[in-house]
Amino acid sequence: MKRIERVGAIIKILSENPGKQYSLSYFCDMFQSAKSSISEDIHAAKQILETIDSGMIETTAGAGGGVRFLPCISDTDTAALLDLICEKLRDKSRILGSGFLYTSDIMFDSNIVKCAGEIFAGRFMGLGADYVVTIETKGIPVALMTAHMLNLPLVVIRRESKISEGSTVSINYISGPSERIQKMSLAKRAVTSGSKAIIIDDFMRAGGSIKGIIEMLSEFEIEIVGTGVVIASTEPQKKKISDFFPLIYLGSVDESNKIIEVFPNSLISCKKIL
């Protein structure tokens, strides 16, 4: 294979397996090439991704070393994504009454949640997390994409304990605009005590669900190293949790004039964080 072919192939293989470490020998064997050639190929691949501002290739030397792709959405693409979500959210037909908005189409749009996952991955990379944790249902897609970008397992907390989950730990928590008591369940075998987790969810109002997740994880002595939500409402100002990272803020929903106030979190920049 020629250099151009090896470089193209390396870009394809690394970028579709974010976070996965490949040894140099893997590519040497694949292309029947010397280590020195492969090193140059990887260097070329790295520069291409830098030029188009589309993630980075990290090389580590030594016995356990190798090469892996770390996704990083550009500031331009981040801004475009947040604008797209805001524009979609401003559509007045989303108003369902009682302050609720229809957001399922956004949360189940694979392109949107993939980009959102890239933003969260950039934010929470390098914190030593062992899992991405969410609670069913609408947060699953964005949590899955975040997990994929970080090469971590996804853990989904269920509302009801299911027979297919085996033995579970359940807690009650208070959430929702009417501060209702709800239940969540986590399979005992889904996590290991003493590990670290990132929490990802689709929407946060006062933070009751996420506080519940934190309590649940503390039953397993799991440390939370980051919390990301796609949309956080500005009200109530006093949240039940202190440290979270939203992509979008939802302000007032004026049901009589059909005006939905939304704005992007202006503090997001993948670049600054990495």
Added chain:
Amino acid sequence: MKRIERVGAIIKILSENPGKQYSLSYFCDMFQSAKSSISEDIHAAKQILETIDSGMIETTAGAGGGVRFLPCISDTDTAALLDLICEKLRDKSRILGSGFLYTSDIMFDSNIVKCAGEIFAGRFMGLGADYVVTIETKGIPVALMTAHMLNLPLVVIRRESKISEGSTVSINYISGPSERIQKMSLAKRAVTSGSKAIIIDDFMRAGGSIKGIIEMLSEFEIEIVGTGVVIASTEPQKKKISDFFPLIYLGSVDESNKIIEVFPNSLISCKKIL
């Protein structure tokens, strides 16, 4: 930019947006290059993906034409994935009693469901589907990845109708080993009548849930063009639906001797289908 850089960039951009059509002008503008150069670049990119057997680049001529990436997992990778799932499923610690197996870690593994989604996408590509439909919860990851590979929206049927779904249509259906009556709900605004859908789910025993999904979609006059499940049990032999495509068959679960019988669907070949 040099050819090697343009080709690398084209591979990265196309392959991370499966199914999305790009015009030649998009790349001409991006790289400040003539159409003839970009055509040659795309041709080179196409050949590289063919060489490493990792999806294909499709070009269409004319005014509405352009270029897009169609994912296609190689036969080798398909076989490796099915073997991996089978090996994981054979782990006797998965036995939960009453014939149930713990599968959440598999269904929430982003690398596994991404490859499974690629197999389903290869199988159901070109059938004119408008959506990928699943029912919460454990089928969501694989359905999302399938939707992503086909560049289609994901529609998730809920167990309970939620206020955040707006007005819904609900049906009762019979499912599970104990043939229990269950309920499913779909937001009216999630689908358009007269469209086409692919159904994807994690597990199928007799097919009650999928029969329920078909009934639900028929309420909206939606045609089913394909049904894929990750695992189908061999028992009962008589299924409630006739046409489905499983990746893995689950045979008997011998709880006293802790033996789980699983085998891959030997009829799978992405190549033959495309």
